[in-house]
Amino acid sequence: MTVRVLLADDEHLIRGALAALLGLEDDLEVVAEAASGPEAIAMARAHRPDVAVLDLQMPGADGVRVATALRAELPGCHTMIVTGHGRPGHLKRALAAGVRGFVPKTVSAQRLAEIIRAVHAGSRYVDPELAADAISAGDSPLTAREAEVLELAADGAPVAEIARRASLSPGTVRNYLSSAVSKLGAENRHTAVRLARERGWV
Amino acid sequence: MTVRVLLADDEHLIRGALAALLGLEDDLEVVAEAASGPEAIAMARAHRPDVAVLDLQMPGADGVRVATALRAELPGCHTMIVTGHGRPGHLKRALAAGVRGFVPKTVSAQRLAEIIRAVHAGSRYVDPELAADAISAGDSPLTAREAEVLELAADGAPVAEIARRASLSPGTVRNYLSSAVSKLGAENRHTAVRLARERGWV
DNA sequence: GGGCCCTCATGACATTTGTCATCGCCGGCC
DNA sequence: GGCCGGCGATGACAAATGTCATGAGGGCCC
Numbered sequence: 001m002t003v004r005v006l007l008a009d010d011e012h013l014i015r016g017a018l019a020a021l022l023g024l025e026d027d028l029e030v031v032a033e034a035a036s037g038p039e040a041i042a043m044a045r046a047h048r049p050d051v052a053v054l055d056l057q058m059p060g061a062d063g064v065r066v067a068t069a070l071r072a073e074l075p076g077c078h079t080m081i082v083t084g085h086g087r088p089g090h091l092k093r094a095l096a097a098g099v100r101g102f103v104p105k106t107v108s109a110q111r112l113a114e115i116i117r118a119v120h121a122g123s124r125y126v127d128p129e130l131a132a133d134a135i136s137a138g139d140s141p142l143t144a145r146e147a148e149v150l151e152l153a154a155d156g157a158p159v160a161e162i163a164r165r166a167s168l169s170p171g172t173v174r175n176y177l178s179s180a181v182s183k184l185g186a187e188n189r190h191t192a193v194r195l196a197r198e199r200g201w202v
Numbered sequence: 203m204t205v206r207v208l209l210a211d212d213e214h215l216i217r218g219a220l221a222a223l224l225g226l227e228d229d230l231e232v233v234a235e236a237a238s239g240p241e242a243i244a245m246a247r248a249h250r251p252d253v254a255v256l257d258l259q260m261p262g263a264d265g266v267r268v269a270t271a272l273r274a275e276l277p278g279c280h281t282m283i284v285t286g287h288g289r290p291g292h293l294k295r296a297l298a299a300g301v302r303g304f305v306p307k308t309v310s311a312q313r314l315a316e317i318i319r320a321v322h323a324g325s326r327y328v329d330p331e332l333a334a335d336a337i338s339a340g341d342s343p344l345t346a347r348e349a350e351v352l353e354l355a356a357d358g359a360p361v362a363e364i365a366r367r368a369s370l371s372p373g374t375v376r377n378y379l380s381s382a383v384s385k386l387g388a389e390n391r392h393t394a395v396r397l398a399r400e401r402g403w404v
Numbered sequence: 405g406g407g408c409c410c411t412c413a414t415g416a417c418a419t420t421t422g423t424c425a426t427c428g429c430c431g432g433c434c
Numbered sequence: 435g436g437c438c439g440g441c442g443a444t445g446a447c448a449a450a451t452g453t454c455a456t457g458a459g460g461g462c463c464c
Contacts, residue, residue, distance in 0.1 A: 010308065011286060011306075011307035011308055012307070012308045012309060012310050013216070013220065013284070013307040013308070013309055013310065013311060013314060014215070014216050014219065014307060016223070016310055016311050017216065017219030017220050017222065017223045017311055018215065018219050020219065020222065020223055020311075021218070021219045021222055035308075082215070084213060084286070104213075105213035105214070105215045105216060106212065106213055106214045106215070106237075107214060107215055108214050108215065108218055109215060109218050109219055109222075112215060143439090143440065143441085144440090144441095145440080145441070145442090155392075155393065155396060156388075156389075156390055156391075156392025156393040156394075156395070156396060157393070158389065158390065158420070158421090159420075159421070160420090168441095168442075168443090169442070169443055169444080171442090171443060171444060171445080172441085172442050172443055172444090174420095174421070174422070174423085175423090175424095175442085175443085176441095176442095177421085177422080178421090178422055178423060178424090181422080182423090186358075187358075187360065188358055188360065188421080188422080188450090189358075189421085189422090190357075190358030190392055191357065191358040191359075193358070194357060194358060345409090345410060345411085346410085346411095347410080347411065347412090360450070360451090361450070361451070362450090370411095370412070370413090371412070371413055371414080373412090373413060373414060373415085374411085374412050374413060374414090376450095376451070376452070376453085377412085377413085377453090377454095378411095378412095379451085379452080380451090380452055380453060380454090383452080384452095384453090390420090390451080390452080391451085391452090
């Protein structure tokens, strides 16, 4: 009995090579490929794979968003995320979205094939190193608003614009930023953004 | 006559898959693989490949740095860069380092094989879209000091620290930042950093 | 020599940002 | 009911940042 796999990655080079390698395993069959988030959802709808292997960063909708959509629409389809640089927060988001496997691209194809089988069989698999990172990063000390405001500050926008985009008073924005900065032990909001990014809290 | 290829990419999944696919071409032979910059240089020294296919982002030393080293040490070895997200500046740096090919990971393996052959034959190949981006981005309007100071401002450090690290007076730093911001049409230094990054000017 | 640009600096000024105290409102919890 | 924490806001103040004018020195080119 073969496992029907959907492969989604915007890098054609990787996707094609991966499809070829996984195709060599006689119990795996790549039934569909996609180069973007929306395309992945459409292909899944059309081909109803057993396992969807999703790249984290894709145009349109990232892997976690796709996983969320698939979970609602195709409950029988298990999802897993493959990523280049795994941040702790991504892992948390992914697990919350019902993702069953989370692996970095540093694993071998052989190993990936094993993990696909395990996920199909119903187990979960999380890369040990990424898991350790996620645990050591701990939970976010930021409240919902603090995280939101920090996110809006990410691209260097001035307070006035953040306030406009968040529909808040400028003073309130400065308060949230200030408390976020102090909670993160940063010396200003820009380093705070960087720290929160590294820990996956935004 | 077969082309001897060195493959360097820190993502085992991609590297292995790519090696397998390129190995299918009967005029290409992957003679060495590396997962980091220094390793790539060591492997090249040991195996003397005809073409080195280098990922842009690798631990230790990035693809361009490796290319520079190889150019000096193995003039007979042509280098090419494969990258996920190609920024205009990277392309410029790469060409300056004597790289003969520059392609995004969105090409197919088939296409990559053709390009490897072309590079081995002595031609150059640059992805048309990346080339267009590089041209439209134009040359950096920043002076050497402006770029340096902007770089130091990248991680959100306050002016005082930038001044210390650049051995400049704080006032001078603010002047350079101010002129960089105005040249880039940004509204503050942080968006200026982002813009310069996008255009590959830092 | 005379421009022109880059480098580095200083001083002055307006604006933005960071910090703090304080307030009202709501929701959960003991 | 009382307490606490999050949310949203205001006002005030200090510090950092952005902007501008101005100056001296050096290198380059015509």
